Amino acid sequence: MSRLRLSQIAVVAGFILLLEALCLAGVIDKITMPPPHIILRDLFHMLLTGRYFGEIGKSIVNVLVAFASAYLVGVIIGTILHGHKTTREILDPLFATYYAIPVFAFYPLFIVMFGLGDGPQILIGFMLAVVAVIITTLNGLDRVPPVLKKTARVNGLNALQTARHITLPFCTPYLLTAAKLALAYAFIGVIGSEFIMARSGMGYEISYAYTNFDNATMYPLILVILLLSIAANSLLSRWERMLLARRGQG
Amino acid sequence: MTAAQVTAQVTLRGVTKVFPAAVDGNPVHALGPIDLEIRKGEFFAVVGPSGCGKSTLLELIAGLTAPTEGEIEFEGRAIGDNVPDGVGVVFQEDACFPWLNVLENVEFGLRRTTIDNDEKGRRAAAVIDMMGLRDFARSYPAQLSGGMRQRVCIARTIVAQPRLILLDEPFGALDQQTRLLMGDEILRLWRQTGATVFLITHALDEAVMLADRIVVMSARPGKTIDHVETGWPRERDSRIVERGNFGALTSRLWKTLREESLKTMGRAG
Numbered sequence: 133m134s135r136l137r138l139s140q141i142a143v144v145a146g147f148i149l150l151l152e153a154l155c156l157a158g159v160i161d162k163i164t165m166p167p168p169h170i171i172l173r174d175l176f177h178m179l180l181t182g183r184y185f186g187e188i189g190k191s192i193v194n195v196l197v198a199f200a201s202a203y204l205v206g207v208i209i210g211t212i213l214h215g216h217k218t219t220r221e222i223l224d225p226l227f228a229t230y231y232a233i234p235v236f237a238f239y240p241l242f243i244v245m246f247g248l249g250d251g252p253q254i255l256i257g258f259m260l261a262v263v264a265v266i267i268t269t270l271n272g273l274d275r276v277p278p279v280l281k282k283t284a285r286v287n288g289l290n291a292l293q294t295a296r297h298i299t300l301p302f303c304t305p306y307l308l309t310a311a312k313l314a315l316a317y318a319f320i321g322v323i324g325s326e327f328i329m330a331r332s333g334m335g336y337e338i339s340y341a342y343t344n345f346d347n348a349t350m351y352p353l354i355l356v357i358l359l360l361s362i363a364a365n366s367l368l369s370r371w372e373r374m375l376l377a378r379r380g381q382g
Numbered sequence: 383m384t385a386a387q388v389t390a391q392v393t394l395r396g397v398t399k400v401f402p403a404a405v406d407g408n409p410v411h412a413l414g415p416i417d418l419e420i421r422k423g424e425f426f427a428v429v430g431p432s433g434c435g436k437s438t439l440l441e442l443i444a445g446l447t448a449p450t451e452g453e454i455e456f457e458g459r460a461i462g463d464n465v466p467d468g469v470g471v472v473f474q475e476d477a478c479f480p481w482l483n484v485l486e487n488v489e490f491g492l493r494r495t496t497i498d499n500d501e502k503g504r505r506a507a508a509v510i511d512m513m514g515l516r517d518f519a520r521s522y523p524a525q526l527s528g529g530m531r532q533r534v535c536i537a538r539t540i541v542a543q544p545r546l547i548l549l550d551e552p553f554g555a556l557d558q559q560t561r562l563l564m565g566d567e568i569l570r571l572w573r574q575t576g577a578t579v580f581l582i583t584h585a586l587d588e589a590v591m592l593a594d595r596i597v598v599m600s601a602r603p604g605k606t607i608d609h610v611e612t613g614w615p616r617e618r619d620s621r622i623v624e625r626g627n628f629g630a631l632t633s634r635l636w637k638t639l640r641e642e643s644l645k646t647m648g649r650a651g
Contacts, residue, residue: 279475280479283471285446286469286471287491287493287494298479379480379523379524
């Protein structure tokens with residue numbers, strides 16, 4: 133293991149130990165937050181009893197649906213816009229200011245429109261994720277060197293073959309970045325909506341446990357969200373690093 | 383020399399290229415009218431001031447872009463806006479595919495051929511050997527130097543055994559030493575493959591060192607203003623620069639080109 137990696141682990145471990153010490157010393161009182169080792173114990177307990185599996189599963193499914201739809205739609209729209217310069221120029225200001233809009237502000241409206249089910253939560257996740265995918269796809273397509281497209285023509289590739297053998301492989305790192313962003317945004321959108329107003333899901337349960345001073349449920353669930361998000365992201369990052377290392381950009 | 387060897391492989395008749403206006407601009411008359419004949423098997427070079435449409439000329443012959451007026455024939459057939467079979471192009475920019483290793487990059491050049499995979503592998507390996515890349519067949523372009531990446535691109539072109547090889551300032555991004563060595567390699571490949579070579583360059587000494595025939599182009603719109611036959615023997619390498627008339631040929635080109643280059647600079651300034 134590299135020294136850098138060791139230092140990175142040391143920082144995280146040090147932070148957890150500090151938290152443990154502050155909790156045990158009473159600087160952070162028990163009602164605010166139990167010490168990390170208790171949270172971990174509660175987490176194991178929760179996983180052993182299988183309680184909340186349904187909630188966790190429901191949130192994961194909604195995140196995945198939001199992610200997959202945003203990714204698919206985003207890549208398709210990005211690809212179409214790349215070929216339609218005028219439309220793209222018209223939409224550019226929207227993309228540039230999109231993340232200044234608090235998408236959550238539309239959540240009540242979506243609930244009115246679609247009811248208090250999974251739909252509005254997935255829609256928020258989708259809306260947060262889709263533009264990041266569009267922008268990253270466009271960014272990748274913009275960077276395909278003209279000389280590679282010429283090489284495709286010299287080798288007799290038609291439009292479809294060029295897309296498959298030149299554009300797609302060139303853009304793979306960008307498409308992976310888009311996936312990472314989409315996943316993170318889908319998480320934020322879905323879990324966030326569950327916090328605000330929902331009848332189930334991890335975010336809802338955390339918020340419910342919070343109002344009932346149920347630390348033994350709230351903190352383990354927060355930990356589950358953290359671990360899920362980090363695991364998914366590191367998986368994609370690892371794949372990305374492999375690709376980039378081969379291309380000498382790692 | 384038999385009659386077949388001196389017939390024209392590429393013929394340009396009254397070829398012009400005008401690029402349509404960008405937003406608010408005027409159309410750009412890039413090239414022509416140009417009449418040109420490239421003989422089968424010769425080493426032909428084009429020199430000219432920057433922006434004179436040299437690369438446009440190459441793209442026209444390659445079928446990468448269509449002429450505004452005039453006609454271009456390759457082996458007696460008109461070139462549409464598709465690259466004809468039997469034509470290979472090496473560009474100045476790095477055109478290696480970074481996601482493929484050297485062998486895969488070279489095999490890509492065989493996409494148009496119908497031979498089976500085993501044969502493809504053999505031919506690619508042979509060309510990789512020829513270009514001195516044997517130890518790097520499994521390396522990715524990012525692990526290679528600029529000169530080696532350009533060798534990969536040349537290998538990818540010649541593996542398809544083109545009858546006409548178009549080189550668009552292929553050594554432009556390389557250092558002087560590498561350029562000279564690559565020049566030797568191109569001469570060797572030219573002899574070994576028997577293909578016609580069409581070289582675009584801004585380096586006069588490079589043109590004189592490599593080519594049988596050199597055409598000088600004017601400032602935009604590019605036209606042919608001078609035509610030089612070097613008269614070198616087919617067996618030659620970079621040491622040809624020691625010949626007495628190498629200097630005379632280079633200065634003749636420079637004399638013509640100097641005035642043209644000054645025109646371009648005056649226009650830009």
